[in-house]
Amino acid sequence: MKKIAIFVLCLGLGICSQAQTFEKGDRPGTIRTNSFLNDWFVQLGLDMSLQNPYGYNFAHVFPNGKTFGVDVAVGKWFTHQVGVRGKLNWENGIPLFENHHANWVAPFYHPGVNMDKGGYLAMYGDLLVNLHGLFAEYKPERTWHLSVYPRIGVNYNLGVSKGAILAGLGFLNTCRLNERWSLYADLAYIMTGSGFVGENESGGTGTGSNSNGYFSVGVGAQMTLGNRGAGAKTVNTNHFWDNWFLQAGLDMSLMNPYGTNFSEVFPKGKTFGVNVAMGKWFTPEFAVRGRLYWENGLIENKHLKWVPPTNHPEKNFSGGGFGAASLDALFNVTNIMAGYDPDRKWHTSAFVRAGVISHFEEGTGSPLGGVGLEQTYRLNDRLSLFADAAYQVTTSESSGGRGTGMKVAAGSNGFFDIDLGVVYDLGENKFYKTYLHPRQSQGGEGRNWSRFIVNTTASVGVAFGVKTALKKVVKEERPDHSDNHSFPSGHAAMAFAAATSLHKEFGKECPWVSVAGFGAATAIGIERVLSDRHHWYDVVAGAGIGMAATELTWWVSSRVTKQEKVAVGVTGNSVDVTIKL
Numbered sequence: 001m002k003k004i005a006i007f008v009l010c011l012g013l014g015i016c017s018q019a020q021t022f023e024k025g026d027r028p029g030t031i032r033t034n035s036f037l038n039d040w041f042v043q044l045g046l047d048m049s050l051q052n053p054y055g056y057n058f059a060h061v062f063p064n065g066k067t068f069g070v071d072v073a074v075g076k077w078f079t080h081q082v083g084v085r086g087k088l089n090w091e092n093g094i095p096l097f098e099n100h101h102a103n104w105v106a107p108f109y110h111p112g113v114n115m116d117k118g119g120y121l122a123m124y125g126d127l128l129v130n131l132h133g134l135f136a137e138y139k140p141e142r143t144w145h146l147s148v149y150p151r152i153g154v155n156y157n158l159g160v161s162k163g164a165i166l167a168g169l170g171f172l173n174t175c176r177l178n179e180r181w182s183l184y185a186d187l188a189y190i191m192t193g194s195g196f197v198g199e200n201e202s203g204g205t206g207t208g209s210n211s212n213g214y215f216s217v218g219v220g221a222q223m224t225l226g227n228r229g230a231g232a233k234t235v236n237t238n239h240f241w242d243n244w245f246l247q248a249g250l251d252m253s254l255m256n257p258y259g260t261n262f263s264e265v266f267p268k269g270k271t272f273g274v275n276v277a278m279g280k281w282f283t284p285e286f287a288v289r290g291r292l293y294w295e296n297g298l299i300e301n302k303h304l305k306w307v308p309p310t311n312h313p314e315k316n317f318s319g320g321g322f323g324a325a326s327l328d329a330l331f332n333v334t335n336i337m338a339g340y341d342p343d344r345k346w347h348t349s350a351f352v353r354a355g356v357i358s359h360f361e362e363g364t365g366s367p368l369g370g371v372g373l374e375q376t377y378r379l380n381d382r383l384s385l386f387a388d389a390a391y392q393v394t395t396s397e398s399s400g401g402r403g404t405g406m407k408v409a410a411g412s413n414g415f416f417d418i419d420l421g422v423v424y425d426l427g428e429n430k431f432y433k434t435y436l437h438p439r440q441s442q443g444g445e446g447r448n449w450s451r452f453i454v455n456t457t458a459s460v461g462v463a464f465g466v467k468t469a470l471k472k473v474v475k476e477e478r479p480d481h482s483d484n485h486s487f488p489s490g491h492a493a494m495a496f497a498a499a500t501s502l503h504k505e506f507g508k509e510c511p512w513v514s515v516a517g518f519g520a521a522t523a524i525g526i527e528r529v530l531s532d533r534h535h536w537y538d539v540v541a542g543a544g545i546g547m548a549a550t551e552l553t554w555w556v557s558s559r560v561t562k563q564e565k566v567a568v569g570v571t572g573n574s575v576d577v578t579i580k581l
Contacts, residue, residue: 045220068097081133093119114159152354167367249421267303297321319361326355492542495521500550
C-alpha cells in the first residue's frame with residue numbers, strides 16, 4: 001500500500017503540472033526562441049526497470065528482474081523540434097520500494113543483496129526529437145507531444161561495485177496542463193554490460209560483445225523554468241529542410257584498452273579510416289549530426305595489437321576492420337558564450353556522442369559513448385573545413401579483447417578519435433548568409449589564400465632541403481639500426497614548418513588552430529621516437545629547422561611583396577608567380 005500511496009501522491013503533484021511552448025516566427029516554418037539560458041525544464045518522477053539478461057525468458061521478468069526507483073532530470077528545448085535532457089536514476093535502493101525477489105540484478109541469483117547494498121545508479125543523456133514538430137505544423141495550443149530519443153550514459157551497480165557504459169532508445173510523451181506544468185511518461189530500452197545486469201557462475205550471461213538489456217518505464221511531472229514572457233525574442237530557427245550539411249574526412253583512432261600504457265598507442269593502438277556525416281543546425285547554438293566511420297579497413301598497421309580478436313589482431317584488418325554509427329548533439333560554444341554573430345568564421349563546438357561499434361571479423365556490437373570538441377572555419381557560402389577530437393568509451397571486448405578489460409566487461413575501455421575534413425552546406429546556410437567575406441563587407445581585403453599556399457609550400461620545401469643536406473653530412477645511425485639517416489627528423493621538420501605556417505596565417509583569429517597544428521606536429525615527433533626511428537634530439541632539431549624555415553620564408557615573402565616585385569596568383573590547378581625585374 002505504501003508504494004501505491006507514494007505513486008498516487010507523485011501523480012497528484014504532477015496535476016498542479018507543461019510541455020515547451022514557443023511563438024510562431026515571421027516566416028512559414030519558423031519559430032521564435034530565446035537565448036541558450038531560456039526554455040529549460042525539470043522533471044521528477046517514479047521509475048520501474050525490467051532487467052532482462054541475455055538468454056533468459058522475459059516472461060520471468062516478474063519478479064526476477066523488476067525494480068523500482070526515482071528519477072530527476074534537467075533539460076532544454078532549443079526549438080519545438082529538438083531538445084536535450086540529462087537524467088539521474090536511483091534504482092532498487094529506496095526502502096519504500098523494497099524488492100528482495102530480484103534475482104537478475106548483480107550479484108546474479110542472490111536476491112536482496114543488490115538492494116541491501118544500495119541498488120544502482122544511472123546517469124542518462126537524451127537527445128529529444130519531437131515527432132509532432134518534425135512532421136506537423138507547429139501549434140502553440142497543442143497539448144500532447146510525442147518525442148523519440150537516443151540515450152547514452154553510464155551506470156554503477158552498488159551491489160557489485162561495477163560500472164558500465166549504456167546506450168538506448170526511448171519515447172517520451174508529455175501532456176501540458178498549463179503554461180508551466182506537464183505530466184510525462186517515459187519508455188526506453190537500454191543496452192549495457194553483462195556484469196552490470198547479472199552474471200552467472202560461469203562468468204557471464206552476455207553476448208560476445210558483453211551486452212544485455214533492460215526496459216525502463218517512468219512517469220512524473222515536468223515544470224518549465226523561468227518566466228516565459230521575459231526578454232526580447234528573436235527568430236533564430238528555420239524550416240526543417242534548411243541548414244543541413246554533409247561532412248567527409250579522414251580519421252585516426254588511438255585505441256587505449258583498460259590497463260595498457262598510453263605511451264604504447266603508437267603503433268599498437270593506431271588505426272586509420274574515413275568518416276562521413278550528415279546533420280542540421282536547428283539554431284546557431286545547437287545541431288544534430290548522424291555519423292558513420294570505417295576504421296582499419298583501408299590502411300594496414302602491421303604492428304597493431306590492441307584490437308580484437310585478441311590472439312590474432314592482424315585478422316581485424318583482413319576481416320574488414322571495424323565501424324561505428326553514432327548520433328552527435330553539437331553545442332556551438334562560441335555562440336553560446338560570445339553571442340551569435342552572423343559574420344563569424346571560426347566556430348568551436350562541443351558534442352556528446354551516442355552509438356554502437358562493431359568489429360566485422362568477430363561480428364560483435366557494443367554501445368559507444370563519447371564527448372569531443374570540433375573546430376570549423378568557413379571558406380565560402382557552402383564550404384568549411386573541420387577538425388575534431390573525441391574521447392570514446394565502449395565495452396572491454398570491443399576495445400581490445402577480454403585480456404585487457406575488467407572481468408565480464410562491467411568495466412569500459414576508451415580510445416581517442418581524431419578527424420580532419422570538409423563540410424558542405426546543402427543549400428544556403430540561413431544563419432550565416434552574410435558570413436561569406438566579412439573582411440570585404442567591412443572594407444578589408446579578405447584572406448590572401450595565394451600567399452598562404454605559396455608560403456606554406458615554400459616553408460615545407462626549405463625544411464625538406466635543410467634536413468636532407470644535414471642527414472647526408474651527419475650520418476647518424478637510427479635507434480632501430482635500419483640506416484644512418486637519423487639526424488635530424490624530417491617528419492618533425494616538415495610537420496613543424498606546416499604548423500608554424502598555420503599559426504602565422506590563422507593564429508590571431510583562432511588560437512585553436514595554433515594549438516591543433518603544434519599539437520599534431522608534437523604528436524608526430526613523439527611517434528617517431530616511440531617507434532625507434534629517431535632519438536629525442538633528432539626530433540627537437542627537426543622542429544627547430546621547420547620553425548626557422550617558416551619564419552625565414554614568411555619574412556622574405558613580406559619583404560618581396562612590399563616592394564611589389566612579385567605577384568602571385570592561383571588559376572585552375574596552377575600557381576602563377578610573376579617577377580618584376
